[in-house]
Amino acid sequence: MRTAKLLIASVLAFGLGIAAASAAETPKVPTQKWAHTGFFGTFDRAELQRGYQVYKEVCAACHAMHQIRFRNLAGIGLSEAEIAALAKEYEVTDGPNDEGEMFQRPARPADRFKSPFPNQQAARAANGGAYPPDLSLIAKNRVGGENYIYALLTGYKETPPAGVTVMEGMHYNEWFPGHQIGMAPPLSADRVTYADGTKATLEQHAHDVSVFLAWASSPHLEARNSLGLKVMLFLFILAGLLYATKRKVWRNIKH
């Protein structure tokens, strides 16, 4: 009996350990409801595709996602043909060719989400001195992850609290450290017309793009979660088998 209890206890402790580990990352920003968080979480394909649409039509005007290649969009449910067609919408610089010159060509599925600016100085110059960071790993690199991104995108205030002066070219944001951010509010209702007809509120835009950025930061989350599930299942079955074996072995032994 003790073996079985011990096993069940360790299985539970293992599960709780995982829950505690993710709770430790809980930010001070409000926690939203996500389909992909929690032990059995999977990304919602429709949200991911809408989130990509928001990134493509809004955020990509300033932010690169250098770790992501067009072909990675298979992970959000796009077909090979859709990916090839998407890539073709972009021009990239390649080369040098045999004459030693760089040349422009249509992007291919293996190309990355490039910065719209030729270099950091140009990016800063276009943004009042602030640098729009690469968004590939932003959900991992900011405390609060997707909850922070959602809070940031919905946290702009037109009038700052009494006594706070917002510097020239800056915007008041409740959740940005220091509250003054060089990024103007990028989203508002109907900023994007969703291909799937979803109502395009500010909150919906912010939710969808946060899911997309969370996916970009952890493309293997689903594989990890399903492995975790299999491991748990295995442990439970093993615990049951050990318990049954123990009962059988001890059946005829009198205390």
Ligand code: HEC
């Ligand atoms: C017009 C250019 C522009 C657009 C469009 C834009 N951003 Fe930004 N973004 C910036 C700049 C500039 C900064 C740096 C701000 C600073 O450091 O003060 C920034 C910073 C950020 C940060 C980092 C905040 C931090 O904690 O450091 C995130 C996250 C972000 N943007 C997400 C987005 C998302 C998501 C979109 C699309 C919905 C978007 N941005 C659209 C210019 C832009």
